[in-house]
Each structure stands twice: as C-alpha cells, then as structure tokens.
Amino acid sequence: MNHMHLAFIGSLGGQEIVIIFLIVLLLFGAKKLPELARGIGKSMGEFKKAREDFEKEITRGETDVSVKPAPGKEPQDS
Helix, strand or coil: CCCHHHHHHHHCCHHHHHHHHHHHHHHHCCCCHHHHHHHHHHHHHHHHHHHHHHHHHHHHHHHHCCCCCCCCCCCCCC
16 A cells, blocks of 8 residues: 555656656746755655554554443443
8 A cells, every 4th residue: 555656657657757857847947846846755744744643543542442331230241
C-alpha cells in the first residue's frame, strides 16, 4: 500500500516525464521550482505526520475500549 500513490507513474515513460518537467519549468520558472519543491515536500511531511498520528489514535482507542458490566449483574462468558 505504500507504493499506491506512485502507481500511476509506472505507466509514464521517460519522454512523458521530461515533457511534464519542461511544462512545469515554463509555467513556474527556474527560480520558483526549488521553492515549489520545498513547499510540496513540507506539505507531504505534515500530511504523513498527521496520518501517523491519526492511526496511533485509532489504534490506541481500539486497545482502550473495554466493556463494563451493568451494575448488579455478573459478567457472562460467551
């Protein structure tokens, strides 16, 4: 599942990637590309951290859940 977000790149060849890079270069300019890449990298890092925190909370919540018997009743085995 870790490589699912890059699955579509497998169908792109070298020429297509070069053409996409040239279009991005024309749109944003050579001076903006490092800044753009840095921003994308930071965003991806923050997204990954948020996803990991969310997964930890879900896992912790699953382990913290416990069923308490009703007052005055004995727990029954299933």
